Amino acid sequence: MRRAVRFLMALVVALALVAWVGSAIVHRTTRAWFEKDVSLRAQLVVSGARQALATHWRKEQRSELQGLLAEIAHDERIMAAAACAADFTTLTRTKDYPDQFGCADLGPHVRPSADSPAEEWKAWGTVATLPGGDVHVSAIPVLDAEHPLGFVVLVHDLSFVQRREATTQRFMLLAFGLLAATAAIVTIVTARLAWRGWSDELRGILRSGTKRPEFQPILRDVRDLVDRIVAEKQSDRDGGAWTPQRLKHTLNRYLHGEKVVILANREPYVHEHTKSGTIEVLHPASGLVTALEPVMRACSGVWVAHGSGSADKQTVDKQSRVAVPPGEESYLIRRVWLSPEEEKGYYYGFSNEGLWPLCHIAHARPIFRSEDWKHYQAVNQRFADAVCEEVDSEDPIVLVQDYHFALAPRLIRERLPRATVIMFWHIPWPNSARLGICPWRNALLEGMLGASILGFHTQFDCNNFVESVDRFLEARIDREQQGVVQHGRTTLVRPYPISLEWPVRWSSTTPPAAECRRALCEELELPPNALIGVGVDRLDYTKGVEERLLAVECLLDRYPEYRGRFTFIQLAAPSRTVIERYQQYNDSVEKLAARINERFGEGSYRPIVLLRRHHEPPVVFRYYRAADVCYVSSLHDGMNLVAKEFIAAREDERGVLVLSQFTGAARELTEALIVNPYDLGEASAALATALTLSTEEQRDRMRSMRAFLAEFNVYRWAGRMLADAARLRSRDRLTGRLTDHLAAAAR
Numbered sequence: 168m169r170r171a172v173r174f175l176m177a178l179v180v181a182l183a184l185v186a187w188v189g190s191a192i193v194h195r196t197t198r199a200w201f202e203k204d205v206s207l208r209a210q211l212v213v214s215g216a217r218q219a220l221a222t223h224w225r226k227e228q229r230s231e232l233q234g235l236l237a238e239i240a241h242d243e244r245i246m247a248a249a250a251c252a253a254d255f256t257t258l259t260r261t262k263d264y265p266d267q268f269g270c271a272d273l274g275p276h277v278r279p280s281a282d283s284p285a286e287e288w289k290a291w292g293t294v295a296t297l298p299g300g301d302v303h304v305s306a307i308p309v310l311d312a313e314h315p316l317g318f319v320v321l322v323h324d325l326s327f328v329q330r331r332e333a334t335t336q337r338f339m340l341l342a343f344g345l346l347a348a349t350a351a352i353v354t355i356v357t358a359r360l361a362w363r364g365w366s367d368e369l370r371g372i373l374r375s376g377t378k379r380p381e382f383q384p385i386l387r388d389v390r391d392l393v394d395r396i397v398a399e400k401q402s403d404r405d406g407g408a409w410t411p412q413r414l415k416h417t418l419n420r421y422l423h424g425e426k427v428v429i430l431a432n433r434e435p436y437v438h439e440h441t442k443s444g445t446i447e448v449l450h451p452a453s454g455l456v457t458a459l460e461p462v463m464r465a466c467s468g469v470w471v472a473h474g475s476g477s478a479d480k481q482t483v484d485k486q487s488r489v490a491v492p493p494g495e496e497s498y499l500i501r502r503v504w505l506s507p508e509e510e511k512g513y514y515y516g517f518s519n520e521g522l523w524p525l526c527h528i529a530h531a532r533p534i535f536r537s538e539d540w541k542h543y544q545a546v547n548q549r550f551a552d553a554v555c556e557e558v559d560s561e562d563p564i565v566l567v568q569d570y571h572f573a574l575a576p577r578l579i580r581e582r583l584p585r586a587t588v589i590m591f592w593h594i595p596w597p598n599s600a601r602l603g604i605c606p607w608r609n610a611l612l613e614g615m616l617g618a619s620i621l622g623f624h625t626q627f628d629c630n631n632f633v634e635s636v637d638r639f640l641e642a643r644i645d646r647e648q649q650g651v652v653q654h655g656r657t658t659l660v661r662p663y664p665i666s667l668e669w670p671v672r673w674s675s676t677t678p679p680a681a682e683c684r685r686a687l688c689e690e691l692e693l694p695p696n697a698l699i700g701v702g703v704d705r706l707d708y709t710k711g712v713e714e715r716l717l718a719v720e721c722l723l724d725r726y727p728e729y730r731g732r733f734t735f736i737q738l739a740a741p742s743r744t745v746i747e748r749y750q751q752y753n754d755s756v757e758k759l760a761a762r763i764n765e766r767f768g769e770g771s772y773r774p775i776v777l778l779r780r781h782h783e784p785p786v787v788f789r790y791y792r793a794a795d796v797c798y799v800s801s802l803h804d805g806m807n808l809v810a811k812e813f814i815a816a817r818e819d820e821r822g823v824l825v826l827s828q829f830t831g832a833a834r835e836l837t838e839a840l841i842v843n844p845y846d847l848g849e850a851s852a853a854l855a856t857a858l859t860l861s862t863e864e865q866r867d868r869m870r871s872m873r874a875f876l877a878e879f880n881v882y883r884w885a886g887r888m889l890a891d892a893a894r895l896r897s898r899d900r901l902t903g904r905l906t907d908h909l910a911a912a913a914r
């Protein structure tokens with residue numbers, strides 16, 4: 168009904184528009200016709216009376232001439248007439264002849280110049296407006312055997328034209344309205360009949376489960392989609408917001424409280440020796456750790472990781488385990504020790520010089536060495552073995568993380584065929600042409616397909632992965648289930664966009680924004696009214712730190728009012744510094760910051776403050792809170808949790824996020840100012856906009872993004888994967904039971 172009303176309203180508006188345009192056209196056209204008509208008529212009248220006119224004219228019989236004009240003006244449409252001599256003097260005129268059409272004024276239109284011969288004399292006409300309405304004035308030469316005597320002026324009343332115009336318009340509108348109404352009724356009736364027919368047919372198909380083969384794929388897709396949406400909605404309705412408790416409850420309810428084992432290269436707590444001889448615990452700068460640590464605290468279990476801290480060995484028990492978090496001890500880290508050669512080949516070499524640039528479009532050339540590949544294979548086996556030592560059942564739940572362990576899912580499955588292995592890939596997945604660069608691409612794909620569920624941040628990455636399998640492996644793509652089937656086993660390939668715990672624990676311990684700002688200005692010797700920008704990254708070429716600093720330079724170039732006022736603080740955690748490309752990047756970022764400071768620095772003012780060291784999360788949160796703007800400029804990024812952390816830190820609903828379009832986060836945080844980091848004009852303009860955005864607009868954007876993060880938090884991320892895993896397990900158990908049953912029956 169509402170749709171029909173909307174359609175009718177649109178129709179009325181369209182009709183009004185068409186009628187308005189139509190009446191203007193009618194007016195102009197009928198006007199032109201009538202004018203032409205009147206001037207022809209005037210000529211006819213004069214030519215009919217020419218003989219008599221010429222006779223009286225020649226004899227200068229003015230009273231006869233006047234009588235003749237009066238007779239002509241008897242016509243109901245001719246208001247007045249005048250006879251003008253060849254020298255433009257008035258010979259005679261009727262009683263009501265209007266003064267403004269004097270012979271002297273009209274004469275030059277009839278006779279162009281004083282010595283114009285007879286053939287140059289011409290009839291002339293125009294429309295003029297008098298207080299009583301429009302009139303048509305015609306001046307027509309009177310010739311006596313080719314000899315011009317003068318001209319006659321006839322003034323026609325045009326009010327009849329207006330009357331006829333109005334009548335024509337009324338008829339036209341009526342006809343038009345009838346036509347439009349008929350067309351609308353026919354359209355509505357036809358559309359309703361077609362819709363009813365179509366939906367009846369669809370309903371019939373859905374009810375009867377038709378055997379028509381062309382409908383089967385679409386039917387399966389629709390049913391599957393509807394089931395999934397209903398299940399997700401139901402699970403959200405049942406449980407409300409996702410919290411650590413709800414995640415734990417999901418684990419207990421659907422997975423019977425099974426122990427969760429995480430395999431990730433980076434450990435969540437690193438023990439380091441300090442210069443003073445003590446041991447400190449550090450939180451590494453890692454999106455993976457930021458996301459997964461709260462999940463582990465909620466679920467308990469074991470996190471298997473590389474023991475990379477200088478004091479790690481001193482803090483573990485005989486099984487290389489340590490309970491964390493310090494003071495809370497809710498789960499275990501199982502450390503795996505690597506020799507320097509192993510670390511070089513597996514971590515720096517294959518993982519970070521090969522796979523990392525392969526998966527990121529950031530203009531770094533992937534390097535693949537066979538020695539690195541051997542280490543990668545061996546280390547994957549060692550970690551897979553460590554996982555198998557930590558599980559306490561035949562069918563454990565193992566969460567394998569990231570590109571360091573592409574081979575581990577298959578290796579774990581070989582030892583534990585009934586395990587539920589969920590692999591999450593934290594970085595983008597390349598398209599198949601790019602993946603083809605890697606000499607061991609097939610082994611990587613085979614290794615990953617050992618997982619039961621394979622998760623990526625976006626559907627785009629899933630599509631790229633499935634396309635790669637299609638291109639390089641003998642496997643069947645099951646689009647209905649969103650999976651890949653190989654050797655009779657299915658691996659689901661699905662998007663699970665990662666997120667943060669909510670609220671982030673550092674939020675409650677960080678002072679309010681005003682205090683953070685005051686302390687920071689004091690520490691960095693910034694004036695209290697300074698405008699502050701912040702960037703937080705590992706020093707990695709994919710993060711676009713160079714492009715970010717160049718955007719700041721461009722801002723100061725284009726908007727001189729920010730010189731001396733705007734300071735951009737870049738927290739840069741040194742990362743993978745053994746690799747040459749990272750060393751170069753480190754140097755170039757430092758040189759760039761120095762150049763910009765040199766160019767725009769004045770007195771104690773430096774536009775760029777580059778802090779190249781590791782910052783613990785509570786410190787990072789102080790910077791987030793103190794800033795007016797946070798700029799995330801990744802050239803390519805799976806998700807980017809810095810963007811989400813900045814939002815999480817801003818309980819005051821202030822501050823603006825400028826975000827690269829090449830991050831997974833840009834698909835979710837749409838209220839950020841989204842930019843192409845390569846486009847310095849656009850990025851600098853966005854920074855300028857961010858610095859002038861009203862507090863109301865900042866609040867509206869922040870509020871909306873915070874609401875999104877509160878709902879789509881990391882507990883939901885993990886909960887969804889575990890729920891999918893639970894469904895898979897029960898399906899596998901049922902089909903396993905059925906197979907056993909059939910085998911027993913056959914014996």
Ligand code: F6P
Binds near residue numbers: 455569805
């Ligand atoms: O983003 C990819 C990733 O492995 C993350 O998972 C992690 O946050 C980050 O890189 C840290 O890298 P690394 O462990 O090499 O310091």
